[in-house]
Amino acid sequence: MSQGFNHRGVWAIYRFEMARFLRTLVQSVVTPVITTSLYFVVFGAAIGSRMSEVGGVSYGAFIVPGLMMLSLFTGSISNASFGIYFPKFTGTIYELLSAPISAVELVLGYVGAAATKSILVATIILVTAFCFVPVRIEHPVWMLGFLLLTALTFSLFGFVVGIWAKSFEQLQLIPMLVVTPLTFLGGAFYSIDMLPAAWRTVALFNPVVYLVSGFRWSFYGAADVDVGVSLGITLGLLIGLLVVVSWMFKTGYRLKQ
Amino acid sequence: MPPILSISRLTKRYASGLAALDGVDLEIDKGEIFALLGPNGAGKTTLINIVCGIVTRTSGEVTLDGQDIERGFRMARTKIGLVPQELTTDAFETVIATVTFSRGLFGRPPAPAIIEKILRDLSLWEKRNDKIMTLSGGMKRRVMIAKALAHEPEVLFLDEPTAGVDVALRRDMWNLVRGLRERGVTIILTTHYIEEAQEMADRIGIISKGKLLLAEDKATLMKKLGKRALTLSLQEPMSELPEALSAWPLTIKSGGYELEYTYDANDGQAGVPALLRRVAELGIGFRDLATRQSSLEDIFVNLVSASTESEART
Helix, strand or coil, X not given: CCCCCCHHHHHHHHHHHHHHHHHCHHHHHHHHHHHHHHHHHHHHHHHCCCCCEECCEEHHHXXXXXXXXXXXXXXXXXXXXXXXXXXXXXXXXXXXXHCCCCHHHHHHHHHHHHHHHHHHHHHHHHHHHHHHCCCCCCXXXXXXXXXXXXXXXXXXXXXXXXXHCCCHHHHHHHHHHHHHHHHHCCCCXXXXXXXXXXXXXXXXXXXXXXXXXXXXXXXXXXXXXXHHHHHHHHHHHHHHHHHHHHHHHHHCCCCCC | CCCCEEEEEEEEECCCCCEEEXXXXXXXCCCCEEEEXXXXXXXXXXXXXXXXXXXXXXXXXXXXXXXXXXXXXHHXXXXXXXXXXXXXXXXXXXXXXXXXXXXXXXXXXXXXXXXXXXXXXXXXXXXXXXXXXXXXXXXXXXXXXHHXXXXXXXXXXXXXXXXXXXXXXXXXXXXXXHHHHHCCCXXXXXXXXXXXXXXHCCEEEEEECCEEEEEEEHHHHHHHHCEEEEEEEECCCCCCCCHHHCCCCEEEEHXXXXXXXXXXXXXXXXXXXXXXXXXXXXXXXXXXXXXXXCCHHHHHHHHHHHHHHHHHHC
16 A cells, blocks of 8 residues: 555545446446436426527537536536445445555545436436437536536535435435535526526525536536626635535544544 | 553443443553453453444543544554454445445555455355345354455454354454464453453453453463462362361362362472471372362452442442
8 A cells, every 4th residue: 555645545435336336337327217218208398398599509418507506416416426325324334444545535435426427417417308409518628627516516526415414314415405406496497598687696595596507507507696706606616615624634524522 | 662552540330320331441562362240241342343433431531542532533543453242234235335334434545455365254245245134143243344344453452242143153263363463453352251351361450340350461360360279179079177287278169079279379399298298197088189270260350349349348
């Protein structure tokens, strides 16, 4: 082992977490394909027929970035939170705590695996979308950048939730009560320009708006808010969560007695 | 040779206010088997968990092979293997996957031959592709040992390793521990089975209410604190001790049919011949005689109750 960095430890955690994903590969791949197809049937065919274009983009294509973001948020959180909560629940956390692995390495292993899984699923959604609607990606590098940043940020958030949670109910609480509503209210399926002025102002307090907007800009070159602000908010969330995780490890919050 | 594990003035006070450890000083030499005995809640597991990084110390120093367990956690923990008390396993993983994971987690390069040897030694090789959830409790315990050995630790902590396991597994584990000691592995075990400590350990520590009451070489401990008892089975029952025998601390037992003489093992049998001569002179007939060395359990019980009584007085 390198004295400075336990890369084998990080790789062991990453592989262990990915193995869980691969054990349910069919479920992991088929579910997003079916869900995405249903979204296109329901939103694209039913609603899209009454609302042909949003900002010059067909409605079906318009919702693709939002669908990917929704999947990234929920997938990243559930993957990372379950990944760290399960060892706490079963008691195998003793092995992680007694291993020669630093907090940074532990986070890299769990968050890296969670982000990889959610990016894979988001990519499946994108590929499925290409089969149904005319998706175009104007800024592919930015698209990949936002994809990666968002996956990492929400995986880190999931990691925090996983450490914080004392039960499976608590594990579901934040994603169900906070993240999913914020995503639906954050312009995943519409432009916030379509909202009345008052609600538009309220929407700007929702951080998800900035993430979805920046990501959609990388596809179609149009955004609800400035792309620089989107990037800043995403980075800000990431840094804030890094501070929280660092505090958790420093104090041993809900990890050590 | 410097000790491999050095613990100095170690204290642990939980948020609830419970003082689990109270100024523990302990040194463990490389290659020895050290058994830590103590009643439930004495602080045995807390001590082990602090050394292994699972519980944070309140104060004190702990170094493993010269490295502070927190500042030099990477070097220290690489050398440590832990088999915890609770059966905690990844139910959905296969045996070989979880053991391989443990080796990687501790920063060691893949070594299928070493993993195979560990699994064979623990009779797990045939079950390597079985999911852990399908194994019996004894087999799960073996998996936990395999995980702790996967990175070839120099110091192995066994926290009540034979609690609730069958006789065969206990015997296998004793053999395994002896084999590890022959390879130079230092073993620190806690146990409720005092005969296990008596059988296995080179040194014994007794902890009660967070205080280490003693840590002694087993033979020295038995010699220093051990008692011997001589029991005479009398031909006729004795109702009271004759005045002529008052020089010996004797006890009448079994309804007057037994006379027991307890003496310090350090004094050898100096008082026994004189006692036997005196008994013969007094015409007290006996059918049989037996001597018994007090066990580690007697020593343990005496020490712990003495400590409890002392605390009650203060």
